[in-house]
Amino acid sequence: MTALLDATADGRHIAAEGLPLTAAQTGLWYAQALDPASPAQNTAEYLEIHGPVDPALFSDALHQVVAEADALRVRIVETPEGPRQLPLTTGPAPLPLHLADLRAEADPDGAARAWMHADLAEPFDLAAGPLFAHALFRVGDTRWLWYQRVHHVVMDGFGYSLLARRTAEVYTALASGEPVGPDPFGRLTDLVADDAAYRASDTYEADRQHWNEAFADRPEAVNLAGRTALPSRTHLRRTAYLGPEVTERLKELASSVRATWPDVLIAAQALYLSRATGAEEVVLGLPMMGRMGSVALRVPGMVMNVLPLRLTAGPRATFAELTRQVVLGIRAARRHQRYRYEDIRRDLGLLGADRALVGPLVNVMPFDYGLDFAGVPATAHNLSTGPVDELTVNVYDRADGRGLRLDYDANPALYEETDLGHHQERFLDLLSRLAHADPHVPQGEHGIATAAERSLVLEQFNATARALPPTTLVGPIEAQAARTPDATALVFRDTTWTYAELDARANRLARHLASLGVRPGTLAAVAVPRSADLVLTLLAVLKAGGAYLPLDPDYPADRLAYMLDDARPVCVVTDRDDRVPGDGQLPVVVLEGLDLDPYPGTVPPRPLTPDHP
Known part of the structure; x- marks a missing residue:
């Protein structure tokens, strides 16, 4: 069923020519004007009333509160002077309060919330008004839900609290037969005048300067x-x-x-x-x-x-x-x-x-x-801010x-x-x-x-x-070379080596490194840029049984000299002879022009176990 609210009251009318918007309202009005069909500016909440409610008295209370709140009873129209808020006149059709008894529903609360969300998705027509809506749902023998939706241009969260408190106060007075206290609300005309006075004041200029300086960067x-x-x-x-x-x-x-x-x-x-x-x-x-x-x-x-x-x-x-x-x-x-x-x-x-x-x-x-x-507590539930x-x-x-x-x-x-x-x-x-x-x-x-x-x-x-077999790092590579010697093992730019080619090249270089002292427990430095030769060198050091120390060829000479002196490798492998500094004390293996043909391409003998570095 639907009860009706008459939103007029003596002494609370806004003049027919209306009022300008406050600065707080103006931005919201423009946002709605850019997308008139959008419900994004809707705000809504419902109060869960944990006890009996007299719907007729509630309607009377809400009727009085709406009449008192002239900031609520406006519509906003565009004029040659800009948007203005005009008094909302209901004429022969008072404003609706939707009333529904949902106790017969399988899920009364769910049905009520579904109705609320559907209503919340409806945009307001700012020029026509009203810019608020109310509903009262009975969801239990002693439980009620009071829903209100208001366009943000006329109401904020604090305003909701003022309306809710006054409605509870008026309802309580009506229910007890006591006189209703005087209207506590200030007038919209005073709010507009106060806003205009602020924007013309020295305080406004001081506030503007504060924020401009605080966020100048x-x-x-x-x-x-x-x-x-x-x-x-x-x-x-x-x-x-x-x-x-x-x-x-x-x-x-x-x-x-x-x-x-x-x-x-x-x-x-x-x-x-x-x-x-x-x-x-x-x-x-x-x-x-x-x-x-x-x-x-x-x-x-x-x-x-x-x-x-x-x-x-x-x-x-x-x-x-x-x-x-x-x-x-x-x-x-x-x-x-x-x-x-x-x-x-x-x-x-x-x-x-x-x-x-x-x-x-x-x-x-x-x-x-x-x-x-009237002594029955209520809990607020926000739906949209x-x-x-x-x-x-x-x-x-x-x-x-x-x-x-x-x-x-x-x-x-x-x-x-x-x-x-x-x-x-x-x-x-x-x-x-x-x-x-x-x-x-x-x-x-x-x-x-x-x-x-x-x-x-x-x-x-x-x-x-993972469970690993008792082998070394080079063991699986050598096993793969035996299984698929002709399969591609390495590709770098225009260079392509099969497993057989990579394994044979690494074996020859490993034998050469072993002749220089690379064996299990020793260290060989490697100063080779990213290339096929880098992979070959690392694999050869491991095949010889040693561990490798990577050196970035782009490091400064004094940095490389410090690392070599600190690590003391048995040799250093590089792609060309100008890569690393040297004093003639440390053997340098230069890959460019290195002849490894005298060495066989078979796996070099070494007492290598998984426990070696």
Whole structure:
């Protein structure tokens, strides 16, 4: 069934000519205008009410709250003077509240959420309005779900909390027969006037100068995807929980380093981003309320801003030092939080999808609504916080005994479900380890691989033990030469040798090296560039029973002389006589022009065992 809301109330009308948009609204309006059919600007949540609800009283309460919130009751049209928000007049058709009893469904909660997600996928018509929708679902004899969807251009997360608190307050008063308290909301006209006054003030200019100086070098904003993309119409979401025990440990950790637990969460995300990308400097995006003064604090509208937080998360610093950076960085950002994210990007010339100002957004909400409807408690469940450019990490403390809820919202143009899940699992694992670690040790000790991933790399990837026959390294090569003498053994540019040719050449050179003292337990230096002769020489040294010391022919002469003096090989093999320095003391075998014909091509005799070098 459907109940109807009449969204008019005396003394709360916006003038017929409407109002200009605030700076916070303007960017969202343009984004919607570029893609009118996109639902990306929709925000939504539902409250799970754990007890009986009178739907008629609930409708009356919501009716009054909608009437009080004039910032909600607007539509936005394009005019010759730019976009303006006009008063929403319902005329003969009041605004709908969808009511449904789903108790007969096999999965009432699932059916309700399916309806919500379908509704969330519907774009608003900004010019027509209304820019909000409500639904009340009965999913049990004493359980209800209150859903609300609002376009981001008229509402932010703090505005949701104002609406929810007031609805619970009015419902409780109506249910108890008590007088409803006075309208607590500020007016949209005051919010617009306050925004205009700020943008004409010296404070605005000081804030602009602060951000322009702080990011004058336009640092690279690394992200986990390794690339950028335009926001999509939808986003991926993965929800996980950090258990209560680890949550409490993180709060204790925060206290020990003179910070709050949101500071610790932000520092941990900076550390994760640094380790995952290899960048010591990272820039996170921090959604901030942007509500300075009594006007914005009382208006359920769109004020929220995103500000960049620039951090150095190198391996030598400690996590305590990184957390202190966060504390000081947020403190500085709050002093200039009204200057818009869009304006910072414009001032710095960071336009287009390929010039991001920030990497992931970290949206920490360290509060619960704490609502009750006539004594019946309610739990909030977020469904969408709006468009996602790259990745948004939403962290909620719902005080429900489950610890922290972490929603990873990602742009599907940049992430697959699997990749998103891996990042979330690694971050939760990092949080668990940080919670139990000494915050004063270097951050380089904190990897981001999970225990399973470390086991995969260190144990499974390295499980290379094989049963080997009791032979030497040259044994299988000589055996192959006996089995397939005419098969190709080596190819280098225009040179091709069969196994028989390679084996015979190596045997002759091995006999020559043996005559110079190369035998088991001795060392022969090899200064031959990459070539067929290099393979031949290494094999000949092994056939003679020796071990080889590779020398890079491009090393400086004094470096090569030092290595030869330090290693003291019995000889050095090179392709030409000007490769290595010499004092005449060390025999030098020059392959260029070397005549090996006097030596037989058969395997040289040697007392060689697998135990020799």
